[in-house]
Structures are given as C-alpha cells and as structure tokens.
Amino acid sequence: MAAESQGIDPIHQFNINRLFDLRLGGVDASFTNASLFMLVVFLAITALMVLSTNGRHIVPTRLQAAAEMAYEFVASTVRDTTGDAGMRFFPFVFSLFMFVLFSNLIGLIPGAFTVTSQIVVTFAFAALVIGTVIIYGFYKHGAHFLHLFVPSGVTPVLLPFIVLIEIISFVARPITLSVRLFANMLAGHITLKVFGGFVAMLLGAGVYSVISPLPLLGIVALSALELLVAFLQAYVFAILTCVYLNDAIHPGH
Amino acid sequence: MDPVAAKYIGAGLAAIGMGAAAVGVGLIFGNFLSGALRNPSASDAQFGRAFIGAALAEGLGIFAFLVAILLLFVMK
Numbered sequence: 001m002a003a004e005s006q007g008i009d010p011i012h013q014f015n016i017n018r019l020f021d022l023r024l025g026g027v028d029a030s031f032t033n034a035s036l037f038m039l040v041v042f043l044a045i046t047a048l049m050v051l052s053t054n055g056r057h058i059v060p061t062r063l064q065a066a067a068e069m070a071y072e073f074v075a076s077t078v079r080d081t082t083g084d085a086g087m088r089f090f091p092f093v094f095s096l097f098m099f100v101l102f103s104n105l106i107g108l109i110p111g112a113f114t115v116t117s118q119i120v121v122t123f124a125f126a127a128l129v130i131g132t133v134i135i136y137g138f139y140k141h142g143a144h145f146l147h148l149f150v151p152s153g154v155t156p157v158l159l160p161f162i163v164l165i166e167i168i169s170f171v172a173r174p175i176t177l178s179v180r181l182f183a184n185m186l187a188g189h190i191t192l193k194v195f196g197g198f199v200a201m202l203l204g205a206g207v208y209s210v211i212s213p214l215p216l217l218g219i220v221a222l223s224a225l226e227l228l229v230a231f232l233q234a235y236v237f238a239i240l241t242c243v244y245l246n247d248a249i250h251p252g253h
Numbered sequence: 254m255d256p257v258a259a260k261y262i263g264a265g266l267a268a269i270g271m272g273a274a275a276v277g278v279g280l281i282f283g284n285f286l287s288g289a290l291r292n293p294s295a296s297d298a299q300f301g302r303a304f305i306g307a308a309l310a311e312g313l314g315i316f317a318f319l320v321a322i323l324l325l326f327v328m329k
Binding site: 077080081172175176179180183235236239240243 | 298301304305307308311312315316318319
C-alpha cells in the first residue's frame, strides 16, 4: 500500500499501451508495446539464426556455437521424448522454445515489456499446442486416438473413474501449460518491482536510508534467479509440448 | 462476514496450496538428486523426466493460484 501511495505500482509494467491506432474491420489491431516487443523478439531470433549460419565455419564462431547449442538442445529433447517419429514437429517445438526463451530473457532487461507475462499470449501458444495434438492425433490414428483416455490393464470397476480422470487431466493441460509460464513471469517481475520499491522507499526514509543497499543486493540475487527461471520455463514449455505431442504420435499406454 | 474480507481471506487460503505444490516439487528434485548421486551415469537420461514430474506437480499448485486470481479479480 505504501508503495502505491509513492507512485510505485508493481502491476503498472504489465499495462498494454497503444503506440499507434489501427482498426481492421472493427477489430482493434493497434500496434502496442506488446506487438513491439514481439517484433523485437522475432528480429533477435532471426538475427541469431541467420547471422550465425552465414559463415558456417567448421570451427564455429561464438554466435554459431550459441545457435548450434540451442538447435542441438531442442533436437535432443524432441528426440528423447517423442522418438524419431516426433522429429517432424521439431521446427514447431524449436520456434516455440526460442520465442518463449527470448521473450523471457528480453523481458528481464529493465524497462522492457515481457510478452510471456500476458495470459493471452501464453494461452494462444498452449491452445496451438493442444490443437495440434488433437488434430494430428485424429488425423494419424482416427478413433484409435481415444485410447489415450482408456489405459489398458485396468480393472473394469475402476475404468469409468480412470477415464474420467484422464479426460479431466487432458482438458486441464492447456490451462496448466499457459498459466505456468504466465504466473512464473508475472510473479517474478512483481517481486523484482516490489524490491525496487523497497529501495526507493528506504532512500526517502532519512536515517534508514543506510540499509537501502540490502534490498538492492536482493534485486541482484533475484535477477539471477529470474534468469534461471526464464530459461527453465522455456525448457519446461518445450518438453511438455513434446510430451503432449508424444500422446498424439503414440496414443494408448 | 464482510464479503470483501471473505474474498481476501479465501485468496490467502488458496495461497497455501502453492506451498503444498512447493513441497511436491522439492520432493521430486530431492529424490532426483539423491538418485543421481547414487548413480551419476544414469542421471542425464532422467533429467527431462524430473522436469516433467516437477511441471506436473507444479500444475496442481497452479490450480490454487487460479483460485486466488479468480477470487481477487473475477468475483465481484
């Protein structure tokens, strides 16, 4: 409450501001700060991948090594989780992983906007993943895809309950997938802002301003933690995408 | 009871569920680490599985978070 009275609002950083207005057939398609940072993320990924593969040295440059590491990392994750049949989804998973990772990392720059702290963005990704799973599952296996909800070797008495639980867990997937990423980003950035508010409040508190470096040290430590979380959440998003795609590729337990 | 106060108390109670999810995630990584220290050569292959388990355990904590969010911002 005190922070708000001094004009430090931890939620303010998530506001979406229109940079210029645009209306397409009654739909509000204005270019906002979220769109700007999506564009920045897109350009950063494209620059990394294009510039690093321009030279294609046998002994890689630093940039090329970074791009190859990202590629190898996602490729091994996809191969380990879904098998060779899942490698056709590698471009999809790689795009998702890179976009989420770069959004998280660019969002950590002070003053930058975090695209993945908006539930709309993360839910769109999660809906895309689950939509792909359902469509590919039915396209590839037809009605056999429904075996996903009927595990084999269950006693008939328990079967209705198991099926119910499987269906609930399947329906909850897009919610947990999107809210996990969104909540982690939101909570991390609010924590950083609150600690920043502590520094500002202590600086204006007379004698007590001598202890203002303490929350500043806290911010440094939390930023390191947030860096870890930014990578970890991108990895978790990618590996869960692989696990869900694996259900579509190999349904039935 | 004042409905606004009840709303905030409910959101605070829902936050306890996040703590329970934290216990679950801690158990998973603790057990993963103790297993990995016993057999370090097998740890790399199970690294992804540890994260899947942690993500699933965290998912149930997310429901508690959702309840808190719904109480705070959606219910009037």
